[in-house]
Each structure stands twice: as structure tokens, then as C-alpha cells.
Amino acid sequence: MVDDARTITQEQWRHAELIWEYHRMHHKARPRDVAIALGCNDIGVAMYTAELYHAGLFPALVFTGGNSPSTAQVFPRGEAVHFRERALELGVPDSVILVEPQASNTGQNITFSRSLLAENGIVPTTVLLVCMSYMERRAFATTRKLWPDVEPLCASASLSLGDYVKENGDAGLVIDMMVGDLQRVMEYPKRGFAIDQDVPSAVRDAYDSLVAAEFDSRLIQS
Template sequence: MNRDSSHLPAIDATVRALSKVLWSYHNLDQEIPERVDLILVAGSHDDRVAQYGAELALKVPSRFVVTSGGFGKITAEIGGEPEATRFRRIMESHGVPTGQVLCEENSSNMGENIQFTHRLIDEQKPTSPVARAVVVTKPYMKRRALATALKQWPGVDWVSAGPDLSFEEYASADVPERRMIELMVGDTQRIDTYAAKGFQVHQEIPSAVTHAFQQLVDLGFTRFVER
């Protein structure tokens, strides 16, 4: 959905500095194990997540590789094929053998990504349960993805991972800077509210992050903020 640009808040040096505070908070840097049971590539509008998922699947031995996602906040507006289907196709085009990637095409949010993938793996009747897993997502969603996975699929040693991109490198023609900032602001709110609702584990939010979040809300970056 197009919005009237004359009513949108400007993106200037102050906005970028505040946004980088959120980016640094969300973009966790965790060590990826040498071997895992599951690589879960969470679908989104950003094809670079699938490309990174392919790189990981070719480098890290795993019993299961899953792409997960139907249509989310952004892809529901765009339409086309489900996120998981598109991601599997991208991963195969980057060298992952055809047939290796399982596809979960019904989820519409991170909680369902985890829940429905859990169900899909159970349907494979594994000889042993998943004990170690990586959830792959956008850099600024790594914290919330990890917090969600730990809550929705307990008993698994989860780490989160994503494309190795800086804040300055991330925005592109396909992933506009404004939308990235708006999504980060929304995800920062959800770190707090979704833990309270029982959707994900509690995460400490430093005062600097709370301040940056509130400043961006006050400036009008509220497209994905829940009222």
C-alpha cells in the first residue's frame, strides 16, 4: 500500500543515529555450532535471508533444513507465492540440493514459524528430537526470533543468525530504509509486549534502547507500532 510521502517523517542524521541504537540491540552476534539438527529459515520480504540460509545449509551439517512462511506484514501486500516457497527456490538456486529443503507455507508470524516447523519436523518421525537449531532471519529481527524460538520450542539449544550486513549496508531498492526503520521500531515494542503476552521469553531492554524507540515513535515512525 502506497502512502502519501508528504505526510511521512523525514529520515535525517538524528533518525539514523536513533535507528542504529535499535539495530545494535536487535542484531545479536552468536556463534553458530559446527553441526545442528535444524536450520530454520524464516520467510520474509528480504531474499538475502534465503541466500544466507543457503550459505549456512551448505556449510553447517544439519538433519533438517526448513523454509517457513506464508504471507507476513509486507508480503501480504505484495502477493505472489508464499515466502517459504520463494525461499526454497532461492536456496536451491544457490546450490542447496533439490529436495533437501522442507517447506512450511502456512505461518504468518514468527511464533507460527516456530510452531508449524515443530509440527512439520514431528511429521517426519525423527529418530531423535531436535536438540540444537539455528533460526535464520533479518539482522534486526535476530533477537526477537531467538526470544520467540526459546518460548515456542523449549528444550532446544537455539541460536539466531542472519546476513552479515551493517545498518548502512542493509537498505536497498527492494528493502527501503524507511520500512526497515518502521519494522525495527515495531519489533522493539514487541520485545516488551510479546514477552508479557507469553509469546516469547523476556529480554532486558536497556534504557538507551527504550529512549531511542520512544524518540522514533514521537517522530512518527509508527507504521508497525501496536496501539
């Protein structure tokens, strides 16, 4: 696989696929009290949220997300605002949508969405987290830590890593982002941001190998 800057070897691609599958929780989507769609640089999350709404999986939803350095040019008016507009285009009624336009990280996505729902008289016991595939595990762990009263399920479009790269481009950047998310899965429990989760040794080895190969632009610095 080749992107603008790097040639990705077959071994690196296998490592990336292993991490991709680890990030996915493989939950079976089923009816929930509410959905929370996490803002990001992928409008496909809004599109999949609309699909799940039309499948009857939830009666109300929150689009959450402001801007970040990686989304400001793509969604200049904020992730949640643009996601709502796409959902409306796809037939989701405006009456079921709440917009949380300030969150700048996953913890804020969950905390601010919880407050917004409460302000609107919605106190769910079950939540569907709709996000990019490689954000599922971190979204789940964050919700379990910050909102222990709800039962979260994760949902993302059913794509292989190869198909996701075809749709979103730049394989190297996608791998960087997956590596960064895995670092957060491992690091954030120590900081009180998420619950601890088992990371198999093969996944850790894949992470170490990709970091050593400088797929590291999305790592947090200690």
C-alpha cells in the first residue's frame, strides 16, 4: 500500500489490520434509548447514524463535536453541525436531533452529551455510540468510566481496513490515527479517563513495530 509519503510494507499492513480489528468491539447493534454520534473527520459517521435511525434503533440522538486541527478545514462550522446537516439530508427528522457543538475530545463528547440529554429530559440507561471503526474501543472505555450508569454499545460501518482507506484515502495517516488511538486505550486508564482493557500481546507487538516505523504523528507526548 502506498500513500503520498510512505511505502507501507506487507508486514506493516498486517500489523495495521490486527490493530484495526482490535479497535472494533464487534457489538451487535440493537435498540437503545439514545444514540451519540461522535464527531471526527469522517462524514460517514453521520451517514451510518442516519441508517441506524431509519432501522429503528433509537428515538433520539446527539451529534457531538466542535473542531480540532484535523477537522477545522473539513467541517469549518463544527463537526456536530455538519453531521446534523448530512443526517437531515438523509431524512432524519430535526425533532429527534440534539447538537452538542463544543466537545474537543472523547471525554467531552460523552460528558457534554450526557448533560445535554439531561437538559432535554432524557436520562437513558442504554446508549449506542456511533463512531469510526478504530474509535469504538476508546469510546466504549471512556463511556464506561465517565458514565457508569449506562450500558454502551458501539456501532460503526462494517468496513475492512482496506475498504476504509479506499473511501478515506491516505493509508499512512489512517494507520497513524489507529496507532494513536491504541496508545490512548493503553494510557488513558492511568490518567483516569477510561476503564482498563486487556490488550493482547500480539496487538502490543504490532503497536511497537508501527511506532518504531514512525507511524507516530497522532501519539500523545508524555
